Amino acid sequence: MTDNKREIPKAYDPSNTEDKWYKYWLDNGLFHSEPNDKPPFTIAIPPPNITGMLTMGHILNNTIQDVYIRLKRMQGFNSCWVPGTDHASIATETKVTKFLEEKGIDKYKIGREEFLKHCQEWRKEYGGIIIQQLKKLGVSCDWRCERFTMDDDYYREVIKAFVDLYKEGKIYRGYRMVNWDPANKSAISDEEVLYRTVNGKLWHFRYPVVGSDRYIVVATTRPETILGDTGVAVNPNDERYKDLIGKKVKLPIVGREIPIFADDYVDMEFGTGAVKVTPAHDVNDYGMGQRHNLEIVNIFNPDATTNKNVPDWLQGIDRFEARKKVVEWFEQNGLIEKIEDYQNKVGYSERGAVPIEPYLSEQWFMKMSELAKPALDVVKDGKVKFYPAHWEKTYFHWMENISDWCISRQLWWGHRIPVWYHKQTKEIYCEIDPPKDIYNYTQDDDVLDTWASSWIWAHAIFRTEKERKYYYPTSILVTAPDIIFFWVARMIMSGMHFMKDIPFSHVYFTSVIRDLQGRKMSKSLGNSPDPLDVIKEYGADALRFTVLYLAPLGQDVLFSADKCDFGRNFANKIWNAGRFLLMNAENIQVDDKLKDAHIDFADEWIISRFNETLAEFNNAMDNFEINNATKIIYSFVWNDFCDWYVEMIKNRLYGDNDEIKSAVLTRALSIFENMLKMVHPFMPFVTEEIWQLTKERKDGESISTSEFPKVKKELINLQADREMKVVVDIVTAIRNIRGEMNIPPSKKINILLKSSEVGERQIDYINKLAKGEEIKVGLNISIPTASAAAVVQSSEIYVPLEGLIDLDVERQRLQKEITRLEGSLAGIEKKLSNEKFVSGAPSDVVEKERTKQRDWQENLRKLKEILENLN
């Protein structure tokens, strides 16, 4: 070995290559896109929150996007992947508030302006972390057009959308019951409420009926809300309570007299059939309150402590404290009928860890029904396609039952609502720019829901008309199914409304990544490996390939870091295939003129296989069967190319004809290079590294901008495929004999083939691959008795093993094979003797079965004969 050869290490080491090539790609602007004559292929990244850290979910999601972006780029599209981050209003505000608290700063003391400055600073410090982490994955985003949902021009677009919708009457202000997050002291949307099953109690309380000594017993899971009760409802058909309707009860603790009334809402079967009604703190009760004109008594402050509307001794305490005290009071006064264990669902804020409170407040809402309709149609019409398609049902169901969207948040970090109230006239001013006489106005304090800014992401990321026209609609959206309502649906609505066109034509819903026990990966469980650690240990390529290989469309993925052995081994395999060819190139002239010279059967076969593989690959990618595509690639690289083709060219590479050697190596390198291109979108680093080594490359040249191979149908060679199958089957059979007879590979054997299907082209290969000494083929060959034998296809294989063979073992081997064949044959004969099959099945199927039967019968006969001769 020369020193040169030692430059290619035995094992692929990603740490030497990844940063180097990523820098090279960026330095050469290879991912930058400008509108041009090529067809565009556009992806808008789902912008990660600036509070976020890279998770396995991001890995999967962004690898998928990168695979398509890279593939299309190589296929001649103008690929444009716009990266960016989301300001994440509530998540960031929560984080910064906590951050400041730890430093002893109270946000309400420093005020809005000061707080926002801290947010900006925080963002500068931490907001880009996730983007930097993403780069380690090798994503080919166009970093020159990175966006942020609070960039000045993006901000303006968000506000413009609000103003437009306001003027169209699609945005209104209203006093409604909303989901209130007491931790953040803000309203949140229905979608942000997560319901958890909680083991609680169902308390049965006695309410004394006024003017009698009776009680009416109500059941509740929330005793503290008694303080806000303004009625008791029963079902109008409930005989138990008919006579009480119209009477009053004296509300315990409070002493207020409240009416008993009838409403259909009440379920007679549940609880006691009598419901305490708290219009201010329950959605259903609010509805009943409206219908029956009940008083509304709000008992909570915005932080869910009790307010002035409750008796003095209960004021100013937390709702759960209040609950305890109320229950105690009932106990002491003997008004508890019973307490049952009860499981119910409690809504929690997605961000805060506390239960949400139904709460009446003034909020901004967006009317959704009109916006929803066109967005519903484009999915129904197939203009926007979902993968997997079954998510369409979920989408339809939600869109058809859509309710108005509460878009205001009582927060500071976000897009402030562009509404000013005239100090005197109270007139509303709603424009993009503030009123000229701004001193006469006060601006609305609220900001918009984060999703009311990211819902225009697909078009607002493009700054100019020219760009919008060229890049919009985007090609695919890759996202997790849990934000189908938050984001996907709303983007389709905003696209249809503001752009009069779909925002993307394909939506790919990614798998959920779980741990090996099937639990969702989460911070609190601590069961998620840090992707950066995994990249460090296994390499980005290994992680990318492994995750895609494990992630079938629509299925969850059970992941653990050590599964990345799989991808790492694969990267190493590719590396070594390249290493092998490059090492040969040290001694053998590579000459492009000879690329098609001295074409051999092995070459015909691998070229044919490659084109077949490529066709399958393209088909899989078109159908978003990415995991299938990785399997197609894997098996071509490992099985076809490495296991068979590379082994087969050794015959010629170690021969003595220099021109043939040159031709073979040149051709192998060219096939290898095409193979690298096919792998590149999945494993960008290792493929770039080897691709750069296989030839002298110009500065700035890269596999990532090279041309992706096209399927050449004329090179699919079924004859070569068939001939190869004979080789594979015979070689495998001989290896099997070696294995079972315990003949080490170092021991050369003679091979006798009684066959008419093994041609000249195949003989040398069989001999080489089966490690034969001498091989004879013919129909009239004499077979030594002490031979191991097998029958495959229609060939009889004999391996003379004088002195090595244990005849008993060989008999057993043959008998096993005979038994197996007989079993199979019995099945087929049963089928063929079934009159209904012969007449009912298509003739080609029947014919196939007959052929099979004949072949097997023949093979069985041969095997029996061989066994006979052995005895």
Added chain:
RNA sequence: GGGCUCUUAGCUCAGUUGGUUAGAGCGUCUGCUUGACGUGCAGAAGGUCAAAGGUUCGAAUCCUUUAGAGCCCACCA
């Protein structure tokens, strides 16, 4: 309560419109210093396709029911 998805080898999963002897990787076992790779090579063992019924000449595949797992939606106090 409604909807969706899943159940195939010890494990993780493929299996296209029903048609060879149901495949792969990992794991297990056996053999191998084979001039790319032990992150490797060769070979083997391992499955009545969750259960029952139906349609069909033929079912892992289509239909029905049952059992189990998971997810989403819904106002039952």
